[in-house]
Amino acid sequence: MYLGFMSLAAVFLEYKRYESPEHVGWSPDESSGVIDASLSTDSDFTLIKTPRENRPSNYIAVEVSEAGHTRFFKPMTLAFKDLWYSVSDPKNPNGASLDLLKGISGFAVPGSITALMGSSGAGKTTLMDVIAGRKTGGSIKGQILLNGHPASDLAIRRATGYCEQMDIHSEASTIREALTFSAFLRQGSDVPDSQKYDSVDEVLYLLDLRPIADQIIRGSSVEQMKRLTIDVELAAQPSMLFLDEPTSGLDARSAKVIMDGVRKVAKTGRTVVCTIHQPSWEVFSVFDSLLLLKHGGETVYFGELGAKACELVKYFESIKGVTPLEEGYNPATWMLEVIGAGIGNTESDDTDFVSSFKSSKKKALLDERLARPAAIAGVMVNVVFFLLMGFNPPAKAIPAGYQWLYHLTPHKYSFAILSTIVFGSCPGQGDSSELACHRVRDFPPSVSANLTVKEYIEEVFLIKHSEIWMNVGILVAFIVFFRVVALLALRFINHQSK
Numbered sequence: 001m002y003l004g005f006m007s008l009a010a011v012f013l014e015y016k017r018y019e020s021p022e023h024v025g026w027s028p029d030e031s032s033g034v035i036d037a038s039l040s041t042d043s044d045f046t047l048i049k050t051p052r053e054n055r056p057s058n059y060i061a062v063e064v065s066e067a068g069h070t071r072f073f074k075p076m077t078l079a080f081k082d083l084w085y086s087v088s089d090p091k092n093p094n095g096a097s098l099d100l101l102k103g104i105s106g107f108a109v110p111g112s113i114t115a116l117m118g119s120s121g122a123g124k125t126t127l128m129d130v131i132a133g134r135k136t137g138g139s140i141k142g143q144i145l146l147n148g149h150p151a152s153d154l155a156i157r158r159a160t161g162y163c164e165q166m167d168i169h170s171e172a173s174t175i176r177e178a179l180t181f182s183a184f185l186r187q188g189s190d191v192p193d194s195q196k197y198d199s200v201d202e203v204l205y206l207l208d209l210r211p212i213a214d215q216i217i218r219g220s221s222v223e224q225m226k227r228l229t230i231d232v233e234l235a236a237q238p239s240m241l242f243l244d245e246p247t248s249g250l251d252a253r254s255a256k257v258i259m260d261g262v263r264k265v266a267k268t269g270r271t272v273v274c275t276i277h278q279p280s281w282e283v284f285s286v287f288d289s290l291l292l293l294k295h296g297g298e299t300v301y302f303g304e305l306g307a308k309a310c311e312l313v314k315y316f317e318s319i320k321g322v323t324p325l326e327e328g329y330n331p332a333t334w335m336l337e338v339i340g341a342g343i344g345n346t347e348s349d350d351t352d353f354v355s356s357f358k359s360s361k362k363k364a365l366l367d368e369r370l371a372r373p374a375a376i377a378g379v380m381v382n383v384v385f386f387l388l389m390g391f392n393p394p395a396k397a398i399p400a401g402y403q404w405l406y407h408l409t410p411h412k413y414s415f416a417i418l419s420t421i422v423f424g425s426c427p428g429q430g431d432s433s434e435l436a437c438h439r440v441r442d443f444p445p446s447v448s449a450n451l452t453v454k455e456y457i458e459e460v461f462l463i464k465h466s467e468i469w470m471n472v473g474i475l476v477a478f479i480v481f482f483r484v485v486a487l488l489a490l491r492f493i494n495h496q497s498k
Contacts (some may be wrong), residue, residue: 072199073111075269076147076159076239078131081370083142084100085130085297097139099127100412104142105366113262113272113286118300119336124275125244127293131273132242138438146240149285151487160240162234165248167225171218175228176200179235182281191477203234206268207261207480223254227261234265241265242276252280259286284309284332292335300339302351303362314363321351385411391474407483413475416463424465426454 014355059387074147085101099156101123108114116124129135133142133156144151169178183196204210207227212220217228233241246262247255263286266272292314294450305312309331316322316338339353357363378485387393388402389411398406406412426436436454457463 008087010446021118025190029423068498072195072202072237073239073270074159076108076271076319077109077145078240078271078273079107079143079145079148079370080131081105081143081145083140083144085126085135085138085140087138087323099297100138101130104291104293105370106302106419107370108271108289109237110269111259111266111267112272114289114291114294115284115287116275116291117277117332117336119295119340122295123297124277124293126275127298128242128244128275129289132156132160134162153301159238160242160482161236161238162242163244163246164231165244167222167229169217169228169232172216174214174216175220175231176204176213178228179203179231180463182232182235182414183237199237200235203231206234206264208257221254222252222255225256226258230258230457238270240271240362243272245275245277247276247279247283252282253279255360256282259283262286262464278336279332281330281332292339292479294339294353298354300357301335301362302366315360319351319356327412330345383484385409388412389415390417390461390463393452394460396460410475410478411479416461416471417468417475419457419461419463420465420471422469423457424463424468425455426452426465428456 003217048412048434053105055476083104084099086097086099087210089096104123104127106114112174118124126135130140133151133153146155149155173181178199179200183200184193184355189201204213207230207496209224209227217225220228230241230243230246250258259282261300262272262274266288274287287305289304290301291299294300300316301312305310306314312335313325313331316335318323322338325331326363365453386403388398388408388409390398390409393408395412423436436452438453440451440453440456447456451459456463
C-alpha cells in the first residue's frame with residue numbers, strides 16, 4: 001500500500017503541475033485561441049495567445065509609444081557632517097568606547113549614485129546603517145541632513161528605501177503581487193489606488209521585470225531575486241535608495257545588469273547610495289561619486305570620479321610614493337591596493353592617506369559645499385521689510401505706489417514705538433531737558449526750518465507720539481497672526497514627508 005501511494009504521488013507530481021499561477025497558464029486545448037462562451041465565467045482570466053492569421057488588405061498598424069512615468073516622490077539631497085559612531089569595547093566593557101566611524105562627512109545629490117568603498121571592517125555598511133537610521137545601539141554624533149533639514153527617524157523611514165544583501169521574498173507570490181503588496185502597504189492611504197498601480201508598472205519597467213512580472217518567485221535566478229528586492233523598495237516610492245552590496249554573489253554579467261538598472265533608477269531623480277567591494281571596471285564606471293574609507297572608519301577620499309575615474313586617479317597619483325596606474329588596469333582595484341585594502345597590496349604603510357585628504361583641495365571643496373547656505377525666500381522678504389519700515393528711506397520719501405506695503409510691514413510699528421519712546425515725548429515747548437524738545441540744526445532744503453526733534457520725526461518719518469498705543473496694538477496683532485500661521489503650518493504642513 002505504501003509503495004502504491006508513493007507511485008501515485010510520483011505520477012501526479014510528474015503530470016499534474018501547479019508551479020504556474022492560474023492567470024498565466026493555459027492548456028493545450030486552448031492554444032487555438034477559441035473558448036466556448038458558455039463555459040466562460042467572470043473569474044476566468046486565462047491569457048490566450050492570439051493565433052496566427054493572414055492580415056486583411058485594410059490592416060492598419062498604429063505605433064504606440066511608451067508613456068512617460070509620473071514622478072510620485074520629491075527629490076532629496078543627503079548630507080552628513082562629522083559623523084562619529086561609537087560602541088562599547090567588548091574587550092574592555094568598563095573602559096573607553098570603540099570608535100567605528102571617525103568624523104565622516106559627505107553628501108549625495110538627486111540623480112547620482114554614490115559608492116561607499118573600503119576594505120572589510122572599514123565601516124561601509126556601518127556608515128550606511130547610521131545614515132539610514134538602522135543603528136539602535138551605540139553613540140552617534142554629528143549631523144545628518146535631508147534637503148537641509150535635520151533628519152528625524154520619521155523622515156528617514158518615509159523618504160528612504162533599504163535593500164539588504166539577503167533576498168527574502170514569499171515564494172508563492174508572483175513578482176507583480178509582491179510589488180503590489182509593497183506599494184499598497186507602504187504608500188500612504190491618501191495616495192489613490194490608481195497611482196499605486198502606476199508605481200508598480202514604473203518599477204517593473206526600471207528593473208526590466210515586465211517579461212516575468214506574472215511568474216511566481218520560486219525558481220527565479222539570483223539576479224532576478226536581486227532585481228525584485230530593489231523593486232520592492234522602489235514600490236514604496238522613496239526619494240533615496242540604500243543598497244548594501246547589490247552585486248554580491250553575482251557574476252560579471254549579472255552585476256552589470258543590476259547596476260544598469262540602478263542607473264535607470266538614479267535617472268528618475270532619486271538619490272542612490274551603495275556599498276560595494278572590489279567591483280569590476282564595468283560596474284565601477286556606473287558610479288558618479290565615491291566615499292573611500294580605510295580600516296578604522298576614516299575618510300581617504302570623497303569626490304566625483306570623473307570620466308574613466310580620471311579625478312580619482314589624478315588625486316592619488318599626486319600623492320608622493322603612490323605607484324601610477326598602469327594602462328588597462330582597473331582603477332577600483334588599483335585604488336584599494338594603494339591604500340592597503342586590496343588583495344594584492346604592495347604599497348608601503350608609511351603614507352598617511354587620511355592626513356593627505358584632510359589637507360587636499362578635495363576636502364576644502366567638500367567643506368565648502370557642506371557649508372553653502374540654502375537660498376531661501378526669507379532673505380528677500382527680510383530685505384523688503386527692512387527697506388520699507390520707514391527708516392531708510394524715510395517714510396516721507398517712500399513712493400505712493402509702495403505706501404500699502406509700508407503699512408503692511410511689521411517692522412514699521414516696532415520702529416515707530418522705539419522712536420516715539422526715545423524721540424517723541426516733549427511735554428512742553430520750553431523744556432530743554434527732554435531730547436525730543438531740542439532744536440535740530442542744519443536742515444536739508446526739503447525740510448521745514450526751526451523744528452524740534454519731535455516735530456522732525458513727525459514730518460520726515462511720519463511717527464507721532466499720539467499713535468504709540470495704536471502701534472503697540474497692531475504689533476501685538478501681527479505677533480498673534482504669525483503664531484497662528486506657524487501653528488497651522490506645523491499642523492498641516494510637514495517638510496519631512498515624502
